[in-house]
Amino acid sequence: MSGAEGPTPVVVLVGPQLAENIGAAARAMLNCGLDRLRLVRPRHGWPDPDAVPAAAGAGAVLDRAEVFADTAAAIADATRVYATTARLRDMIKPTVTPREAAREMRRLAAAGERVALLFGPERTGLDNDDVVRASRIVHVPLNPRFSSLNLAQAVLVLAYEWRLAGEAEVPRRRDPKSWERGATGDELANFFDHLEEELEAGGFFEVPAKKPAMQRAIRNVFSRAELTEQEVRTLHGVVTALVGRPRRRREDS
């Protein structure tokens, strides 16, 4: 892809179990002009020679694959994250089809945003903590009685739609000003850390068993808002102002 069209989406496979699926995913990606692959804790380690035959000539994609210890690290530089899932989650978040996602991703890439596409492990799919990091859920509208796609097939559907969406699209690239670019995964994670640390101190998570669900609910609100880098800084300021007020008073007294 030329620079004029912006960066191509990164494909992130979270916890892939079978090396041949990684290879087949790499092949499907390259079929559609995508070549940036990231792996989060591949079950059998990496590099894995068993991935090579299924890649069938897309070995360069495997060679350049990057490995990460967790999803947060894999999307740390992404400014927009899409989570693919077969199940419709009990989570309030915009859900789009692969075709809608592809059109959006083309526009985002043309505007210089860094897009990541998340795929979960073969058996279980993405867990809720990973889905919640995304601003959108991508749901492939399949046979409701048999909707579980093979991992590489899911990658293909997204990559194929990405490719086709580019045939019509007129690229109109504009460098986003730094303050209006989307916040990266890392910046968002830092904000969650800040907020949750203060909430913890404030006794918000008083029932430990409920903490994960409450965390997810709150993170979901902010990830859905597709925050800019500037907005994340503003929100840090909001949290600091809220907790700082009585501290100042205490100093006064």
Added chain:
Amino acid sequence: MSGAEGPTPVVVLVGPQLAENIGAAARAMLNCGLDRLRLVRPRHGWPDPDAVPAAAGAGAVLDRAEVFADTAAAIADATRVYATTARLRDMIKPTVTPREAAREMRRLAAAGERVALLFGPERTGLDNDDVVRASRIVHVPLNPRFSSLNLAQAVLVLAYEWRLAGEAEVPRRRDPKSWERGATGDELANFFDHLEEELEAGGFFEVPAKKPAMQRAIRNVFSRAELTEQEVRTLHGVVTALVGRPRRRREDS
């Protein structure tokens, strides 16, 4: 598929070499609501237990697969034949994309035509004698430098387009439960009042001239998130926890 929509297309795999590709093709078909599979001279005979794992639950498609000695027999009852190929042939025949083919096939099926989709062997693709039997060539518009799709991936692309061509609208929202309903303007305004009052007290708006712009920036984050009523209540709790922490401490001391 209901009878009103006509017969679904038959997928014909000519000379498939790998049983796992047959299984994966069956899975992709059923994912998209297709279940009529025909095999022409599968290399390792039929039935083949090696096809079962890749079918991953679509075993019924394999069980009902029919085997033929040649392509002519496999498409004997078909009234329209589409030949898929990665190479653009030196053959005068209308060439369509999978998306165009899918729309045509839907119209044909609705009119009672019996449609067959031909796929060639993994290594070589369909030979010209088979392509010539078709009324249309289907060409998947992929990366011209790496256009060879895995067999099951090619089946998926056609089956996926077939499925989407039949879906005017994808149901993607459940009926919201009461706590999932969108927050009203009133509820949102109450939250803004709460938040901004506490921010004011925390010295967040210390430059009065900047206050309106800062308010707008913060409100914009939350209004863009399309909050539910439950989420607004959670956010009230977040603000209260953040400002309440030192209050509790003060009471303790």
